[in-house]
Amino acid sequence: MALGTIVAIVVLAAIALFALYVISARNRIIRFDNSIDNAWAQIDVQLKRRADLIPNLVETVKGYAAHEKGVLEGVTAARAGLVNAKSPEEANAANNVLTQALGRLFAVAEAYPQLKANENFLQLQDELTHTENKVSFARQFYNDEVLRYNNAVTTFPGTLFAGSLGKTKRGMLEIPAPDREVPKVKFS
Amino acid sequence: MPDAHEKVSFPEQIARNKRQTVVVEGIMLLILFAVVYLVGAILGTPPVVTGVLAALVSLLYVGFTYANATSTVLLAAEARPANPAVREEKLLQYKVEEMALAAGLPVPQVYVQDSRDINAFATGLAPEKSVICVTRGAIEQLSQEELEGVIGHEMSHVANYDVRLATVTIGVVGAIAMLAEIGLRMLWWRGGGRDRKVNPALLVVALAALILAPLVSRLVYLMLSRRREYLADATGVKLTRNPQGLADALEKIKGDLPDDPKGSRTAAGLYIANPWNHLSVSSVWSTHPPLDERIRRLRAM
Numbered sequence: 001m002a003l004g005t006i007v008a009i010v011v012l013a014a015i016a017l018f019a020l021y022v023i024s025a026r027n028r029i030i031r032f033d034n035s036i037d038n039a040w041a042q043i044d045v046q047l048k049r050r051a052d053l054i055p056n057l058v059e060t061v062k063g064y065a066a067h068e069k070g071v072l073e074g075v076t077a078a079r080a081g082l083v084n085a086k087s088p089e090e091a092n093a094a095n096n097v098l099t100q101a102l103g104r105l106f107a108v109a110e111a112y113p114q115l116k117a118n119e120n121f122l123q124l125q126d127e128l129t130h131t132e133n134k135v136s137f138a139r140q141f142y143n144d145e146v147l148r149y150n151n152a153v154t155t156f157p158g159t160l161f162a163g164s165l166g167k168t169k170r171g172m173l174e175i176p177a178p179d180r181e182v183p184k185v186k187f188s
Numbered sequence: 189m190p191d192a193h194e195k196v197s198f199p200e201q202i203a204r205n206k207r208q209t210v211v212v213e214g215i216m217l218l219i220l221f222a223v224v225y226l227v228g229a230i231l232g233t234p235p236v237v238t239g240v241l242a243a244l245v246s247l248l249y250v251g252f253t254y255a256n257a258t259s260t261v262l263l264a265a266e267a268r269p270a271n272p273a274v275r276e277e278k279l280l281q282y283k284v285e286e287m288a289l290a291a292g293l294p295v296p297q298v299y300v301q302d303s304r305d306i307n308a309f310a311t312g313l314a315p316e317k318s319v320i321c322v323t324r325g326a327i328e329q330l331s332q333e334e335l336e337g338v339i340g341h342e343m344s345h346v347a348n349y350d351v352r353l354a355t356v357t358i359g360v361v362g363a364i365a366m367l368a369e370i371g372l373r374m375l376w377w378r379g380g381g382r383d384r385k386v387n388p389a390l391l392v393v394a395l396a397a398l399i400l401a402p403l404v405s406r407l408v409y410l411m412l413s414r415r416r417e418y419l420a421d422a423t424g425v426k427l428t429r430n431p432q433g434l435a436d437a438l439e440k441i442k443g444d445l446p447d448d449p450k451g452s453r454t455a456a457g458l459y460i461a462n463p464w465n466h467l468s469v470s471s472v473w474s475t476h477p478p479l480d481e482r483i484r485r486l487r488a489m
Contacts, residue, residue, distance in 0.1 A: 039292070042289060122275075126275070126278070126279065130282040130285075133286045134286050134289050137287070137290035140290055140429070141291075141292050
């Protein structure tokens, strides 16, 4: 009887250990997946804040440089694109467009000393730069989380459970390439 | 979310820092106990009474200093909360928020030290209760990119619990030094009174303990803090993805004469560079690795 009991205990222990291992491996994937969503939430907050700041900025600039219509409309349109974005990828792309539009606006603002001296404008510029930095650092964190998750689901033992959990690789957010456009010089 | 820390630090490193914090507290507990016990023995109180008293005093001291370590450090550094009405300090708060996002950590409180020197430190018992303090000199003389490098460095100290170890050590070192000082004074005062039979050997041991306690605790602290700077430089760069910023900041710190240190010297090991002197040669007594070597390593990244 002693041998039988020992064998039974060993087998049961092995099964219990294996079950624990499976549970922890599955939970790891779920946890990593959730933390990507959490990282996205951090970006989303910043994007909303950015979108909220834009109308105020446009109004302020209009007060000094109303005839810079094209640039102002570009910013407004880019903001609309961001607000209407449906997925993280779309929102990220729309935000990159907005960043470029804002870049043009701030470049134009250089020509208006009174605008540049406006306290409200300065504050908005600081805060918009700040939210843009926050977006890029939060995006960096997001992409790291995606990488960790993707590694987990595509390598052993994650590959065994990813399918049954319905977890597949997730996409990273594109980081805009630094503006390397060389000014065109025409010789004719 | 402990997993979020992985990017800036290794879980083993966090575990080691937490363990070492407990060890430091344990050692301090023992030293305090011994000191109080010895003082009691010299004064001739019964061993049972001194034993209970020593246990009580040491536990109370370590508990109290632990709970108040962060405010002790901020007080010792003469730091004040950043003033968001001042544009540069608002921008500093922005930078700290940005780095916290990059690290996936709660945003630390931002403090400012009114010193002309370029320096910074972080303190706190845990990432969610941490403080990052930057000098006025740093705010005025560093570019946003350099400031970002410095904050990234401090944020990695926060993330891997270096800050807890350092904060607790400073809090308790301060207490020890104070206690030893008080003990010595009592001994002198007692010696001047009516002569009671005191074992001279015990007196020698007591004196040695009183003198050695602060020295030993300080040396332990120095040994702990030195090696961490390279690591914080490297992990800080992982956050900013820009070794240039921190390297340039360290270059400016090197060129800046440390002529306006503020607060207590006990906290020297906490800063990104020693506020009392920027030694270029390493020794057992230096709190930081040489700046040149740190800059060289960053430039090589």
